[in-house]
Amino acid sequence: MRLVPILVAATLLAAPVVSSARTVKAAPAPAPAVPKSGLRAELLRDLEDVEKKTMQLAMVMPASKYSWRPARGVRSVSEVFMHVAGGNYFTAAAITGKPVATGAESLEQIAEKERVLDALRKSFDQLRGAMLNTTDADLDRSVRMFGSDMTARAAFMTAVNHLHEHLGQSIAYARMNGIAPPWSGM
Numbered sequence: 001m002r003l004v005p006i007l008v009a010a011t012l013l014a015a016p017v018v019s020s021a022r023t024v025k026a027a028p029a030p031a032p033a034v035p036k037s038g039l040r041a042e043l044l045r046d047l048e049d050v051e052k053k054t055m056q057l058a059m060v061m062p063a064s065k066y067s068w069r070p071a072r073g074v075r076s077v078s079e080v081f082m083h084v085a086g087g088n089y090f091t092a093a094a095i096t097g098k099p100v101a102t103g104a105e106s107l108e109q110i111a112e113k114e115r116v117l118d119a120l121r122k123s124f125d126q127l128r129g130a131m132l133n134t135t136d137a138d139l140d141r142s143v144r145m146f147g148s149d150m151t152a153r154a155a156f157m158t159a160v161n162h163l164h165e166h167l168g169q170s171i172a173y174a175r176m177n178g179i180a181p182p183w184s185g186m
Contacts, residue, residue: 032132039139043156044131050163051124054084056182057170058120063113065177077173078111081120084166088123091159092130094145095152100126131156 035041058081066078075083086107093100110116139153150158171181 034132035136038136039153040131040134040136040156043160044128046160047124047128047131047163050160050167051128053181053183054081054163054167054170055117055120055124057167057174058113058117060179060182061113061170061174061177062179065179066111066113066116068173068177070173070176076111077170078113078116079108080166080170080173081116082107082110084163085116085119085123087159087162087166088127091145091155092123092126094143094155095130095134097143127159 034044061077067076069076069079089100089107107119110119134152134156139151139156141152142149143152143155145155145158174181
């Protein structure tokens, strides 16, 4: 019985030695600081709001309605959400100058609810990352989007406007299917 406390003490004393012998991985780079004021802070707050509403709406829409479209030739529910994801990826790539890995062969082909939700989440992460990694001074930097040059500021504003446009479209789609947006209360 007296041996048990001695073994426990020996184990505790040896633990730091054992753990210090392990290979130490480099700490990941710190996340960029979230600005508290200025245009990027305002854009990030707006992005957070539109992302939250878009994701809530995408989650309450039944999977059986993801193929619904108001008329022939008009985007379906899943196509609208994937168009949003594509826009987020497109803007992030234009700002960073790097191709963005979507993890999908073709965004337009994704129609299953869980895959749509996953693509939306990842695309919002990419856009937010581009906003966070752009400095205030970089907002005046020229980027190429839609075949013309614009500032990074204009690209971010275009992206947020695009998100609001399709949030409104998605709200209309939901209501046409008898689904109220979760935040509306009716």
